[in-house]
Amino acid sequence: MRKTTLFGAVFGAAVLLFSPWLMASTNWDMTPGVTDISQQVHGLHRTILYICIVIGLGVFGLMFWSILHHRKSKGAVAANFHESTTVEIIWTVVPFIILIGMAIPATKVLVAMSDTSESTMTIRVTGSQWKWHYEYLTYNEDKDVGVSFLSALSTPREQYERQGKGWDASNIPDFEKHPNYLIEVDKPLVIPTGQKVRFLITSDDVIHAWWVPDFALKRDAVPGFINEVWANVPVGQEGIYRGRCAELCGKDHAFMPIVVEAKSPADFKVWLADAKVQAIADAKAAAASVDYKFPSLAAAMTEGEGVYVARCAACHQVNGAGLPPMFPALKGSKMAIEKSGLQDHINIILHGKNAMPAWSSLLTAREMAAVTTYERNAWGNDTGDLVQPSEFAK
Known part of the structure; x- marks a missing residue:
């Protein structure tokens, strides 16, 4: 019994100690992300995982120990009893305590994920088969934003559909080797770092889902409804972050990527000024057309x-x-x-x-x-x- 207990303890400790390294080295773990909320989600995931590992080791360890030490060859005789108030209280109270212990941190993270108050910017995200429409509605540092645009897959359709007059089989090796093949867009969503950005997510046709793993963001885009979510990319984490529609929204579901470019506040102001100039030029061109x-x-x-x-x-x-x-x-x-x-x-x-x-x-x-x-x-x-x-x- 001592050897079995010692083996179980060593095995359990090894699993607990090496599971983070194992997941990280084999890409089995969740994406830690770059935002504070994504770090909280990742920490919650790890906490729940460890609790499940301990429960699994305890349950299966006790089961295997019971099978080993109460087998017929050792002359074990089954106990003859019916009901046990003590056991029933234990297996009711202990899981209840465990669930409460899991629910408290989970609730804190869920509440934080839904808190869109005190946001600096509001962007409406509208899913449309099979592209995204971004509208900058409010920005504390610029009362007249007036910028909106469509964001669609930039890979030419004739390439991924293998048809059309632009299709050339000899080009397959070249464009399919591109690291961003089928995940690049013509116009990425641009947001500032160090500022809380609120997203209003909806759809004008079918159900889509706006998902950016590095931000721990995933909300359904439902026609006629507005779902809210937010992100705050820390200063120093400027860069490109990618996602995709996470809802089976139709034939071209696989060709509806999301690209978010996080810029420093200063660079974002420059981009916004250029975008507003372009929007005015587009409006004049539309009127002239x-x-x-x-x-x-x-x-x-x-x-x-x-x-x-x-x-x-x-x-x-x-x-x-x-x-x-x-x-x-x-x-x-x-x-x-x-x-x-x-x-x-x-x-x-x-x-x-x-x-x-x-x-x-x-x-x-x-x-x-x-x-x-x-x-x-x-x-x-x-x-x-x-x-x-x-x-x-x-």
Whole structure:
């Protein structure tokens, strides 16, 4: 019995001592993260893990010891008794105490994770198949932020779908060796370090989930609901942090990455000033695009193809075949080939329909006119319709 007890004690001590090293060396552990709240989550995880290890060693150690020392070959005779108030009290009270001991630190961390008070900045994060829309709503140091943009996967669609005229099999080894293949975006979310940033997370179509492991952030983006979460990246931890949509949100779920760039307060102010200048320039360009006229059908088609591949091909496919019934085909559809369907075509692009978002706030009149022209003349539709931006301005 002494040898068995000694072996169990040594084995248990070894597990407790070496489990952190084992997890760290084999990437089995959770991400410690960079924020204070992520460190708290990691510490809570370790605490609960150690409690579970001790319980497991105690339960299985007692079970194996009982099997070994009360086996038939040693002449053990089973005790003949029924009920034991003492045992029942012990196996009720002890787990209760353990659960309370686990619940107290867990509750503290959960409360801290939900406390968005005294935040310096508020950003609305909207999930949309299959991209993220970021809107800087408030900032204590700048009362007129006025910055918003879409963030989408920057890897060309023809590469990861292995189709389209840009597809070249000889390029596979090159772009797939890139360390950020399929996890890079065209416009990352930028936040300042040393400041508490509050995120309002929602969706305009299906359920998504905004997840950045290094911040210990993961909240569902549910249409019609606002979920709150926050992060405060310490000064000195500037850099790029990556995440992804953690909800199975549809066909391109795997191609909806999240990239957050944490900048020092001084660098963030420079970035914000440049972003505001760009936003003003974009607004002026959008206003000017109303009066623009495409010189020819070919010019509109060329511009429209770029808009279509970037914004529409995820749902309606590069070849216009769609994914019925959720995403109808544009190739050969009555709306896209009949003259009487032109107004409906314009209205759907402007205001959206079902899972399709309203593009009026995301695209200029010129871009919407170009993509409408493309959809009405590509894939054999050949209506000859040249839609001008003024049609959308109406």
